[in-house]
Amino acid sequence: MLTFTLRRLSLFIFTMLVLTLLSFSLSFLFPGDTVINHSGQINATATELAHLNQVYQMDKSIFNQYGAYLTHILNGDFGQSMASQSPISNEIIKLLPATIELSLVALLIAMLVGIPLGFIAAIKHNKTSDNVILSLAMLGYSIPVFWLGLLAILVFSIGLGWLPSAGQISLLFEIEFVTGIQFFDILLSDSPYKWQAFRDASAHMILPACVIALAPATIFIRLSRASMIEVLAASYIRAARAKGLSFQQIIFRHAIRNALIQIIRHVGLQFANLVTIAMVTEVIFSWPGIGRWLIDSIYQRDYTAIQSGLLVLSCFIFIVHILTDFIYAALNPLARGNNHGS
Amino acid sequence: MAREKIYLEEVFPSPFMQLWGIFRKTPVAMIGFCCFIFLILLAIFAPILAPYTPVDGNLEMILLPPAWHTDGNVSYLLGTDELGRDMLSRLMYGTSLTFGLSFIVVIFSLVIGVVIGSLSALTRGLKSSFLNHFLDVVLSIPSLLLAIIIVAILGPGISNTVWAIAIVFIPQFIHITRYAVKEEFRKDYVLASRLDGASNFRILYYSVFPNIVERLMSQATLAQSAAILDIATLGFLGLGAQIPLPEWGAILANGLERFYIAPWTVYLPGLAILFAVVATNLVGEGIRHALKLRKEN
Numbered sequence: 114m115l116t117f118t119l120r121r122l123s124l125f126i127f128t129m130l131v132l133t134l135l136s137f138s139l140s141f142l143f144p145g146d147t148v149i150n151h152s153g154q155i156n157a158t159a160t161e162l163a164h165l166n167q168v169y170q171m172d173k174s175i176f177n178q179y180g181a182y183l184t185h186i187l188n189g190d191f192g193q194s195m196a197s198q199s200p201i202s203n204e205i206i207k208l209l210p211a212t213i214e215l216s217l218v219a220l221l222i223a224m225l226v227g228i229p230l231g232f233i234a235a236i237k238h239n240k241t242s243d244n245v246i247l248s249l250a251m252l253g254y255s256i257p258v259f260w261l262g263l264l265a266i267l268v269f270s271i272g273l274g275w276l277p278s279a280g281q282i283s284l285l286f287e288i289e290f291v292t293g294i295q296f297f298d299i300l301l302s303d304s305p306y307k308w309q310a311f312r313d314a315s316a317h318m319i320l321p322a323c324v325i326a327l328a329p330a331t332i333f334i335r336l337s338r339a340s341m342i343e344v345l346a347a348s349y350i351r352a353a354r355a356k357g358l359s360f361q362q363i364i365f366r367h368a369i370r371n372a373l374i375q376i377i378r379h380v381g382l383q384f385a386n387l388v389t390i391a392m393v394t395e396v397i398f399s400w401p402g403i404g405r406w407l408i409d410s411i412y413q414r415d416y417t418a419i420q421s422g423l424l425v426l427s428c429f430i431f432i433v434h435i436l437t438d439f440i441y442a443a444l445n446p447l448a449r450g451n452n453h454g455s
Numbered sequence: 456m457a458r459e460k461i462y463l464e465e466v467f468p469s470p471f472m473q474l475w476g477i478f479r480k481t482p483v484a485m486i487g488f489c490c491f492i493f494l495i496l497l498a499i500f501a502p503i504l505a506p507y508t509p510v511d512g513n514l515e516m517i518l519l520p521p522a523w524h525t526d527g528n529v530s531y532l533l534g535t536d537e538l539g540r541d542m543l544s545r546l547m548y549g550t551s552l553t554f555g556l557s558f559i560v561v562i563f564s565l566v567i568g569v570v571i572g573s574l575s576a577l578t579r580g581l582k583s584s585f586l587n588h589f590l591d592v593v594l595s596i597p598s599l600l601l602a603i604i605i606v607a608i609l610g611p612g613i614s615n616t617v618w619a620i621a622i623v624f625i626p627q628f629i630h631i632t633r634y635a636v637k638e639e640f641r642k643d644y645v646l647a648s649r650l651d652g653a654s655n656f657r658i659l660y661y662s663v664f665p666n667i668v669e670r671l672m673s674q675a676t677l678a679q680s681a682a683i684l685d686i687a688t689l690g691f692l693g694l695g696a697q698i699p700l701p702e703w704g705a706i707l708a709n710g711l712e713r714f715y716i717a718p719w720t721v722y723l724p725g726l727a728i729l730f731a732v733v734a735t736n737l738v739g740e741g742i743r744h745a746l747k748l749r750k751e752n
Contacts (some may be wrong), residue, residue, distance in 0.1 A: 123593070124588060128592045139604070139608070143607070156577070175640065251737075251740065252733065255733045255736055256729055256732075257679065257684055257725060258688070259691045259704075260725035260729070263707075263711070263721060263725075264725075265715065267714070267718070271715065347705075385595055385597045386593075386597060386598055389598065393599070393688055393691075395690070396692065399545070407603070408692060409591060411606070411607045411694065419604065419607050427600070430596070430597070434595055446693065
């Protein structure tokens with residue numbers, strides 16, 4: 114386990130280096146002056162500009178510049194947003210929790226719906242229900258997410274009026290910002306309308322989370338179906354059957370546990386996909402998350418915000434990726450010995 | 456018994472023809488394949504087939520519902536948008552933008568990815584490990600996010616979108632080619648031709664490629680369905696195709712303001728995207744299914 118941890122750690126550091134290098138080089142690629150792209154101070158006076166040049170070591174070699182940039186990032190200084198001239202780190206702290214909340218709820222929904230359906234399809238392999246589930250999965254995988262979001266708003270918000278169509282919570286509720294994750298904040302607050310607020314926040318969450326969850330859920334259906342079919346064909350299942358265990362005992366005690374391990378491995382990879390979908394969905398549902406902010410900053414040509422947003426989002430995705438790797442290794446001893454570059 | 460074909464060599468179908476034989480017998484895959492061919496033809500011949508031009512509006516026929524509606528007009532089969540432009544023609548021209556461009560994007564990144572991937576499969580040690588980690592990093596960034604960043608650098612527009620998406624898909628193809636080539640290189644038939652004195656390049660070209668081409672095609676269909684969705688999404692966000700262009704995602708975004716009074720301007724382009732993606736996925740699914748059956752036989 115120790116070598117596994119060290120190996121993941123080295124991969125993590127390498128990834129962070131590449132990602133920061135990417136966002137560092139974006140300052141050169143974007144139009145405009147490099148140091149202004151780094152800092153976001155578009156209205157800097159000559160003395161301020163001289164100071165910035167010195168802080169970011171623009172007169173030294175490119176390695177020193179990268180070092181200076183890295184020091185800024187490590188100190189949590191992402192520069193200022195070109196559009197609003199407020200520090201980007203503050204905006205990210207405000208926006209990122211909303212995205213984390215939404216994407217984790219969506220991931221949970223996708224797993225809770227997708228994995229059981231995939232297992233059912235595998236157990237009924239090559240029967241009608243298998244085919245129905247597979248065709249539905251393919252349809253769900255093919256629907257463009259923005260279209261699905263609009264249809265969901267049209268049906269459930271405008272047509273039936275069941276669920277709100279935009280935002281994270283009704284403006285009537287005043288919830289103090291503590292962690293940024295809405296549900297925790299509501300539970301931590303001492304408002305007398307706590308439960309109403311909680312219900313309102315859940316109602317706002319349902320539509321966007323379900324829209325995001327659809328495509329990953331279909332992928333989970335395929336993954337869990339494939340891994341279940343593989344497990345059911347294994348000899349130990351035949352041995353269990355030969356021992357005289359009932360079908361339910363075989364499925365719940367032996368098959369599901371072994372099939373789940375294979376799926377956990379793919380959760381991290383699917384998460385990147387899910388976050389992309391979440392970005393578009395945030396735009397449609399006006400969710401105050403980092404995806405919408407990032408797309409807005411493209412419209413506003415806010416280059417400092419774009420590069421920091423890229424860095425933070427891909428960091429978040431990569432951390433989830435590594436965490437699922439750890440969970441996988443903790444659950445499956447076979448994975449720990451796996452060597453690098455394979 | 457008389458053997459009539461004594462001088463003719465016995466024909467043994469190539470792996471590719473075996474695959475086609477199995478593929479042909481799957482009805483669902485063939486339906487998808489026909490739809491795929493239909494879309495390709497439509498993308499090429501849209502200017503000849505479309506009844507109107509996609510940009511000229513008829514101001515007397517604004518927001519006409521589709522022909523099956525009571526207020527519809529049969530000369531505008533799928534209705535018109537807020538400037539009186541024929542939806543059917545716009546969708547037909549849109550095929551060559553959304554579907555046709557995704558096709559070109561995938562072929563472009565396929566070629567580059569396969570070249571880099573097969574060359575990198577021949578490297579070993581530190582270089583290989585570095586490339587692997589680097590690919591892991593690039594693949595962990597969502598493709599749409601990366602495309603958005605590239606569009607932010609290049610500026611919005613359909614040609615920049617195409618470049619962005621092509622660049623984003625290259626690592627996927629490098630990864631799969633590299634993996635497939637490495638796997639094939641461990642097999643005995645490669646060793647046999649190596650003992651015959653074949654160079655690496657010759658082995659790659661004559662021995663390995665015919666055996667991995669279907670796997671690449673299956674990946675290409677996956678990439679194409681993602682490319683259609685990405686082009687449409689960027690168009691929808693206003694970062695891809697710009698205003699007069701009839702790109703499906705852009706048409707959809709354009710109809711958004713009149714979503715409630717003219718829903719067909721939103722659901723028709725959405726259905727077109729869905730149709731194209733489903734057709735592509737059916738073909739991919741058929742290839743994967745045929746590959747599995749061929750392996751089992």
